[in-house]
Amino acid sequence: MEAALIDAAGAILASGRMAARKGGDKIAEDTVSIVRQVPGVRFDEVRSAGIGIPGLVHRDTGRVENVVNLGVEALELGERVSDELGLPVWVDNDVNAAALGACGTLPAPLRYGRMAFVNLGTGLAAGFVHGGIVERGGTGVLGEIGHLPVDPNRIACQCGQRGCLETACPGGDIRRMWAVANPPLPDILAKAAAGDSDAARVRGIVMHALADVVQIVVQTTAPSVIVIGSGVSRAGFPLLDALRGELRRRESSSGFIRRLKLVERLRLSDPSTPIGAIGAALIAC
Ligand SMILES: [Zn+2]
Structure with missing residues (x-):
């Protein structure tokens, strides 16, 4: 709290x-x-x-x-x-x-534009701010992207579906794949960077899901900036680096993706704020 x-x-x-x-x-x-x-x-x-x-x-x-x-x-x-x-x-x-708070930490021109915030805590959801005002939609379901069933690993989700984005994200079900550390993500990233093949496999699953999240948010709401925050932002630069790597891989085979400028739009919130x-x-x- x-x-x-x-x-x-x-x-x-x-x-x-x-x-x-x-x-x-x-x-x-x-x-x-x-x-x-x-x-x-x-x-x-x-x-x-x-x-x-x-x-x-x-x-x-x-x-x-x-x-x-x-x-x-x-x-x-x-x-x-x-x-x-x-x-x-x-x-x-x-x-x-959190979306409004993250928006307030952006430099002045970006703060007044359209921004998306991805909350990666125990769950996964997005919030949207436009012109300094939180966008709410009409039914309260806006930003509930964690339960989009897109992940090819098809892990059962607590919502009753399989393969929800949330199941492949670091705060929640990734613990089933990587129970050796809490929080798991910094450990996965460090071991993958050191050449551990299991860690590299799990990193691949997580980054695939996070890159899907970035694409879904950018292609449906067209924000100038997308900020990833909450618990997971403590994984810091290694997370940003790995996610940018996955986005660049997608850019390399698609002019459409390159034009979305996903890498440039992506930021992590400062965990000390x-x-x-x-x-x-x-x-x-
Ligand atoms: Zn679900």
């Missing part, structure tokens, strides 16, 4: 993190305490709070449902936190919050 205090211009004044505890009551309590702690003596100056959380979020009421990883079936998160803090509170989807918290704060501004 991360929190950031920002000013009206979006500058980060303070930030902090704490381990998330499971269960609705603990999540509500911890949210209240981190929102109090991070501003410290400046809490009196805080005018509103924004929360980004996975699961089904009802933005109009602040109710969240089915937050599987945190053991929540239903929670009136917005109302409880608002009552405790005495502040207006906005609750939104965590991927949308709490983009989810910044984005949640921006939503509440």
